[in-house]
Amino acid sequence: MTKPSQMFAVLRRLLLRYWTGWLRTAISFGACVAVAGLAFAGISHDHLLLHWLLCPALLLSLLVLDRVWTAAAILCTAVAGIAHLGWPAVVLAIDLYPVLTVLTVLICLGSVGLMLWREHEQRSKSHQLSKLHQLIGENSRDAIVLSDLSGHRLYCSAAAERISNWHPEELLTREDLEAIHPDDRIRAGKAIQTLRTGAESAMVECRMRNASGGYTWVEACLRIVEDPDTGPNNYVLSIVRDVSERKCAEQKLIEAYSAVEAMATTDALTGLANRRRFDQDLATEWLRGAREQEPLSLLMMDIDKFKAYNDTFGHIRGDGCLKQVAEACMDVICRPGDLVARYGGEEFVVILPNTHGEGALAVAHEILEAVRHRRLPHPGGAFQIVTVSIGCVTGIPTYGKHATELLDLADQALYAAKSNGRNRVCAFEQDAVPPSPVLQRVASTAS
Numbered sequence: 001m002t003k004p005s006q007m008f009a010v011l012r013r014l015l016l017r018y019w020t021g022w023l024r025t026a027i028s029f030g031a032c033v034a035v036a037g038l039a040f041a042g043i044s045h046d047h048l049l050l051h052w053l054l055c056p057a058l059l060l061s062l063l064v065l066d067r068v069w070t071a072a073a074i075l076c077t078a079v080a081g082i083a084h085l086g087w088p089a090v091v092l093a094i095d096l097y098p099v100l101t102v103l104t105v106l107i108c109l110g111s112v113g114l115m116l117w118r119e120h121e122q123r124s125k126s127h128q129l130s131k132l133h134q135l136i137g138e139n140s141r142d143a144i145v146l147s148d149l150s151g152h153r154l155y156c157s158a159a160a161e162r163i164s165n166w167h168p169e170e171l172l173t174r175e176d177l178e179a180i181h182p183d184d185r186i187r188a189g190k191a192i193q194t195l196r197t198g199a200e201s202a203m204v205e206c207r208m209r210n211a212s213g214g215y216t217w218v219e220a221c222l223r224i225v226e227d228p229d230t231g232p233n234n235y236v237l238s239i240v241r242d243v244s245e246r247k248c249a250e251q252k253l254i255e256a257y258s259a260v261e262a263m264a265t266t267d268a269l270t271g272l273a274n275r276r277r278f279d280q281d282l283a284t285e286w287l288r289g290a291r292e293q294e295p296l297s298l299l300m301m302d303i304d305k306f307k308a309y310n311d312t313f314g315h316i317r318g319d320g321c322l323k324q325v326a327e328a329c330m331d332v333i334c335r336p337g338d339l340v341a342r343y344g345g346e347e348f349v350v351i352l353p354n355t356h357g358e359g360a361l362a363v364a365h366e367i368l369e370a371v372r373h374r375r376l377p378h379p380g381g382a383f384q385i386v387t388v389s390i391g392c393v394t395g396i397p398t399y400g401k402h403a404t405e406l407l408d409l410a411d412q413a414l415y416a417a418k419s420n421g422r423n424r425v426c427a428f429e430q431d432a433v434p435p436s437p438v439l440q441r442v443a444s445t446a447s
Contacts, residue, residue, distance in 0.1 A: 143240040146225075149196060151175040154235070163218065163242045165211035181207035181215050188220075195224050195236060205243065217247040267342040269319055270326035278341035278349055285337075285353045286403035289396060297360030297394040299350035300410040301329075301367065304387045304422040306346035308380030321376055321386060322346065328370035332363060348388075349410070357394035357427065364390045364425040372423075382422060389417040392427035 137144055137157035144157040152175060156168040164171065164179070171179075180188050184206035191204040201223040207215035221239045265277035273281070282298075289296040303309070303325060310318040322342075329340045329348060339351040350367075352360050368390060376386035391413030395406055409428055417426035 141241070143238075145171075145238040145240055147236050147238065148234065149192070149236060151177055151192070160240070163210075163216060163240065164208060179209045181209070183207075191220075191222060192236070195222060200224060208240075216242060217244045219243045270323055270342050272326050272330075272348070273339055273341035275341065275343060278339065278343065278351070281339050281341075281351055282403045282407070285351055286397045286406070289353065290399050293396060294354045295356050295394055295396050296406065297352040297355040297357065297363075297392065298406050298410045299352065299360065299364050299367070299390055299392050300343070300407075300414045301348045301350075301364075301388045301390040302414060302418070303346040304389055304418075305378070305381050309378050309386065312378075312380055324374050324376055325371055325386070325388065328374055329367055332366045332370050349407075355394070357392075360392050360394050361425065361427050364392045364427070368423070368425060387423035389414060389422045390425045391415070391417055392425055394427075 137159070140157060140159050143160035143163050144155070145153060145160060146155040147153045153172045156171045158168065160166070160168055160171055166174075177185050177188060188204050188206050191202040194202050201221065203219070203221050205217065205219050208218045210216050219241045221241075223237045223239075225235045225237045265274055265280075266272070267274040285296055288294075303321070306318070306321070309321060313321075325348065326340070326342065329350065333340050333350060335352075337353045341349050341351075343349045350363070352363060355363070368388060371386060371388050374386065378384060378386045381387060391410045393406060393409040393413055395409070397403070397406075413426045413428045417424050420426065
């Protein structure tokens with residue numbers, strides 16, 4: 001904008017601010033004087049035509065002037081009549097035709113003026129309220145959406161464009177559920193259904209499609225509004241807020257929590273589950289097996305003469321040996337519900353839910369063979385390579401007993417495998433008839 005145009009704009013604002021009021025005052029004063037002069041002329045000359053010309057003049061003053069100057073015009077008219085006739089004529093009702101004419105006109109115009117003034121006040125309040133609503137709608141961070149119960153939008157505030165990049169006029173042509181992510185439509189539909197069944201409000205978080213084709217996380221607070229003219233429960237008022245940043249922060253928090261939880265339940269050396277995770281999963285599988293009356297198998301293994309291996313090769317090579325054994329176990333255990341954990345030191349445990357004794361024994365032999373196949377040298381071992389001993393136990397969990405009983409049986413089976421020469425599997429099976437399980441020897445093999 002050039003300097004002359006800037007100066008003109010400043011002068012124009014000053015004139016509108018300071019001189020508009022004075023100009024209107026001058027016009028109002030001139031109109032008041034004109035009305036009073038017309039009234040005085042009509043009464044002075046007792047001219048009926050001037051009396052009737054007075055009517056539209058007063059009506060015009062009511063329409064154009066404000067209340068103060070209208071009252072002044074009416075007062076001037078009355079004063080003009082009384083000044084011409086004099087107080088005795090007024091009191092004695094001598095020649096009162098002009099006065100009665102003026103009073104009748106004043107009463108009629110006063111009634112009309114009162115009606116027009118009230119209408120003007122109502123329009124002024126409505127206009128002011130409309131401006132406030134528009135100001136709030138355009139500057140609110142949250143989008144305001146009004147729709148009917150069938151999902152047709154009737155109004156969208158300017159904030160809807162900032163959230164979705166769609167123009168409000170374009171949003172009016174779309175239904176509410178059309179722009180929602182397919183995975184979230186059922187949840188959003190249930191929120192609307194709760195409003196139809198009588199709930200006053202509902203809240204839903206969903207992903208809303210934007211103009212670029214992506215989705216924006218929003219939080220919508222839905223509320224039924226009543227129109228006194230058309231009846232209750234006709235419209236749904238939605239206050240929609242962009243919660244993308246909050247969702248991103250929540251996702252990062254979940255990922256951080258998952259990472260910390262994984263660190264708290266993972267063995268740092270081998271990457272297997274640690275003792276804490278094992279205890280949690282064993283208790284969970286025990287309760288599930290008791291509820292479903294399904295067998296639960298447990299393997300407990302120990303690296304044969306691992307202390308001699310550490311003494312020969314050192315702790316660094318010993319850690320490498322633990323990792324190799326852990327990898328051999330993971331090569332065999334592949335079902336999602338199974339768990340391999342490092343129990344402590346050179347001991348490992350495997351949880352096999354819904355697995356009978358024969359299946360657990362087969363898995364144990366596969367682990368035994370997988371460790372042998374690694375052929376890790378072990379001069380201090382009986383077989384010159386790293387081997388493991390495995391205790392296997394299977395039972396049907398029962399209520400009233402604890403999972404540690406199964407763990408004790410697996411430990412006894414492991415002790416039996418070591419006592420019988422190591423590099424073998426010793427299995428026990430628990431009778432399926434509760435509540436008095438019977439421990440019986442099934443096999444002790446070194447394949």
